Amino acid sequence: MAEKLFPTADQTVGPYYAIGMEYEGMEELVPHGSAGSIVLSGYVYDGKGNPVPDAVVEIWQTAPDGSIPAESGNIRRKAGVFSGFGRSGSDDEGRYQFTTVLPAPTEPGKPAFFSVIVFARGLLARLHTRIYVPGPDLDADPLLARLSPERRATLVATEVPGGLRHDIHLQGEKETVFLAFN
Amino acid sequence: MQNDIPKGANYPPGTPTQADIDAEIADIAQNRPTSADPNWGAHRTLIDYPPYRSSILRHPSADLELVDPETIELHSPAFGHRDVHWTEYDLTQMVNGEPQGERIVVTGRLLDTDGRPVRNQLIEIWQANAGGRYRQKKERHPAPLDPNFNGVGRTLTDDEGRYTFVTIKPGPYPWPNHQNAWRPAHIHFSVFGSKFTERMVTQMYFPGDPLMPLDPIFQSITSERGQKSLIADYDHDVSVPDWALGYRWDIVLNGSNRTWFASIDGPEEEE
Numbered sequence: 001m002a003e004k005l006f007p008t009a010d011q012t013v014g015p016y017y018a019i020g021m022e023y024e025g026m027e028e029l030v031p032h033g034s035a036g037s038i039v040l041s042g043y044v045y046d047g048k049g050n051p052v053p054d055a056v057v058e059i060w061q062t063a064p065d066g067s068i069p070a071e072s073g074n075i076r077r078k079a080g081v082f083s084g085f086g087r088s089g090s091d092d093e094g095r096y097q098f099t100t101v102l103p104a105p106t107e108p109g110k111p112a113f114f115s116v117i118v119f120a121r122g123l124l125a126r127l128h129t130r131i132y133v134p135g136p137d138l139d140a141d142p143l144l145a146r147l148s149p150e151r152r153a154t155l156v157a158t159e160v161p162g163g164l165r166h167d168i169h170l171q172g173e174k175e176t177v178f179l180a181f182n
Numbered sequence: 183m184q185n186d187i188p189k190g191a192n193y194p195p196g197t198p199t200q201a202d203i204d205a206e207i208a209d210i211a212q213n214r215p216t217s218a219d220p221n222w223g224a225h226r227t228l229i230d231y232p233p234y235r236s237s238i239l240r241h242p243s244a245d246l247e248l249v250d251p252e253t254i255e256l257h258s259p260a261f262g263h264r265d266v267h268w269t270e271y272d273l274t275q276m277v278n279g280e281p282q283g284e285r286i287v288v289t290g291r292l293l294d295t296d297g298r299p300v301r302n303q304l305i306e307i308w309q310a311n312a313g314g315r316y317r318q319k320k321e322r323h324p325a326p327l328d329p330n331f332n333g334v335g336r337t338l339t340d341d342e343g344r345y346t347f348v349t350i351k352p353g354p355y356p357w358p359n360h361q362n363a364w365r366p367a368h369i370h371f372s373v374f375g376s377k378f379t380e381r382m383v384t385q386m387y388f389p390g391d392p393l394m395p396l397d398p399i400f401q402s403i404t405s406e407r408g409q410k411s412l413i414a415d416y417d418h419d420v421s422v423p424d425w426a427l428g429y430r431w432d433i434v435l436n437g438s439n440r441t442w443f444a445s446i447d448g449p450e451e452e453e
Contacts, residue, residue, distance in 0.1 A: 020333075072260040075304075127242065
């Protein structure tokens with residue numbers, strides 16, 4: 001077996017991530033209010049339930065037909081092209097928000113979800129998670145199937161008028177399930 | 183001799199000293215080997231790292247759930263030349279004039295753990311100016327802003343995974359973690375891999391910086407090998423005569439924790 005290269009270690013985004021990571025339109029994967037658009041939003045909390053006002057939440061998702069976006073345009077959006085990636089910095093109340101479309105499963109019978117990564121000041125390494133779209137296929141998911149109801153609930157969004165609501169708890173009783181990959 | 187050097191800040195009672203933080207860092211390095219952490223591995227950044235006070239309430243207590251990546255997670259967002267203008271690699275030419283400080287070239291390759299180049303992917307960087315000041319409202323360090331330096335750059339890797347930035351060497355800066363706390367000079371890097379599982383944000387440091395041993399953010403990686411992965415090499419072949427000093431730093435992305443245990447931690451034990 002060929003020797004693997006040693007992976008570079010993670011470090012926190014720190015307090016000034018906005019200097020380097022913010023760009024206009026980063027939260028709008030599709031134009032706000034456009035046909036079929038939804039709002040995905042929620043709050044990021046710390047272990048005491050206080051809002052985290054300096055977190056970055058990123059989503060990466062399929063198109064509504066289940067295809068994987070391959071086109072660029074994730075920084076300077078192209079009209080009519082869905083490129084699948086969005087970034088939102090939490091505000092003073094810890095709130096993040098995206099305008100996007102509902103993802104669809106890549107394979108029939110699997111549930112649809114947003115692939116999510118979280119960074120924050122105070123968080124020394126990335127945290128991967130998922131936000132599942134509520135629906136009948138959730139039981140078919142191998143990750144959700146093995147979690148306790150409380151843990152599973154931290155990965156499934158709630159339907160609200162106009163879209164989905166989903167909070168992220170970095171620590172504590174309602175701590176979100178975070179992922180490592182095989 | 184008389185002088186006018188300020189005597190320092192008035193810290194709230196109970197603010198730890200550098201000696202307190204040093205003792206905590208040493209204790210963790212000795213008594214909490216990171217290999218005991220099943221999810222984060224022997225060389226991984228510790229997310230539960232109290233010497234960095236802001237980390238205490240901002241890391242999950244439960245183990246990470248080990249999962250097979252789904253299809254979407256094995257792909258990555260695409261960025262193109264519409265997203266990143268080709269001039270954005272040069273942080274010294276973003277405003278009207280040239281910034282103060284030591285001009286440097288930072289270059290390297292973006293690779294996966296198999297050594298494959300990550301092609302045409304986005305790298306974003308941000309940093310303090312030569313005086314250690316970030317261009318942001320919340321910043322309180324009384325070092326001067328530089329009207330000719332924003333401290334932001336972007337580029338796309340080429341077909342061999344190479345990237346290059348031209349910038350100025352950032353200064354160290356004070357922060358409120360403990361008394362007389364200073365961050366070593368660093369450049370923040372945000373990188374995408376060929377899979378979303380590989381996406382990461384980190385910081386690049388400069389060789390020989392005396393602040394690295396004192397810094398709880400850098401020390402949150404407890405293995406020497408892990409720490410070295412964040413320190414650029416001074417490379418005289420990258421330096422440009424009469425113009426800039428050169429640093430080389432390769433970034434290796436890892437989307438799988440299992441890889442480390444099987445192939446990386448093993449061989450290193452034998453060294």
